[in-house]
Amino acid sequence: MAYRQPSRIFAGLSAAAILQLEYSWRLHDDDTVFIASSTGGNSRCHANIRRIFMRHMPVVRVAHSPCPGGLVISVAPEHALSAATPDPGTEIVRITSPARTLVDCGLRYPFAQAMPMFNSALRKGLVTLDEVMETCDGLQANHGPVLRLLHYANPLCENGGESWCYATILDLGFAVPQLQHVFVDPDAPWKRYRVDFVWHTQDGRIIVLEYDGTGKYVDPKMTGRRGVQSVVHDEREREDALRRAKVTTIIRTTFDEVAQRSPLMHKLLDADVPMTGMHPFYERRTDIRGREY
Structure with missing residues (x-):
């Protein structure tokens, strides 16, 4: 045209x-x-x-x-x-x-x-x-x-799927999560794990949410051409390291759960993720680099 x-x-x-x-x-x-x-x-x-x-x-x-x-x-x-x-x-x-x-x-x-x-x-x-x-x-x-x-x-969202999941979380009334937070494995300080979304609650809990696309397991560009078993093993090792880093709850969600909204909402409620209305403290704003101010 x-x-x-x-x-x-x-x-x-x-x-x-x-x-x-x-x-x-x-x-x-x-x-x-x-x-x-x-x-x-x-x-x-x-x-x-x-x-x-x-x-x-x-x-x-x-x-x-x-x-x-x-x-x-x-x-x-x-x-x-x-x-x-x-x-x-x-x-x-x-x-x-x-x-x-x-x-x-x-x-x-x-x-x-x-x-x-x-x-x-x-x-x-x-x-x-x-x-x-x-x-x-x-x-x-x-x-x-x-x-x-x-x-x-927030430009810290790495792709469209994460941005969509992030906006859906906000639409559902949950507190603004911190994005791309890095945890260090206390047993192996040279190993660092970056998570998609995290909430540090006022009662000391640390809740992590990971958005998993199917490509994570089947797309050669994302798996490094490894098999599903190898990818799943790495995920388990990652979760163990996050728990050693004091993460109390790890939630995983998928494209379908975000699209349907209800499954994601129930997972966040079950994990007791703070709601914005009850915790105005969580209404945070970021600059163009994703830093809070």
Whole structure:
């Protein structure tokens, strides 16, 4: 579409896809392509094309350059890339700025679905919290959902699955966990184990939650081409080391449990994970590097 109409500016989920932000591909189930428009309202101009109206259109150009194993993505203001001659094989697409893209997606999709986009954009250095806030200030719309995403966004989530699980935990009303905490095995101080989520409770308990994707056991890139038995053995050794490091409870959850929500909620309740409403202390905020302040 960009090749046929170079002047077209992609927006919303389409811009997020071009930026290769993390999110569930189920959001593309209706095959809608989003484009920015300075005239008319938010409407469909074709069965699969939806316009997003914006009076002031912040535009950047995204260059996709082929490299061994994938693509290199470069984002620059429109004038910067338009003046340069692209390398052979490089594709350039015009989209709304990363900040405006996040705002549009944050207003359109549920909290748990939008969180991976925000976290990955921050982790990749495509945007700052202030830039997103500035974009919100320029809109005449209720941007409360975006403010909530900004409040909890944390680039320490390593992938879209973790971000989705993290946001679901918050949606269910549980306390904000600490992310990517490292434990040291007291019997072997040279061994360190990083966990996905951890709560240090006021009564001295340490609760760990691990998000396990099926790829952890079957994807050669994640298993190092080891067999399932070997991976399971390493997991048991890891759990033993965490318990030696004073972890009192270890919870494991899966994609299906997070999607259904109820199984995850019951596991967290059974482990007595603090609820936000009962423990305001746990409402913590982080900066762009994931540090608390």
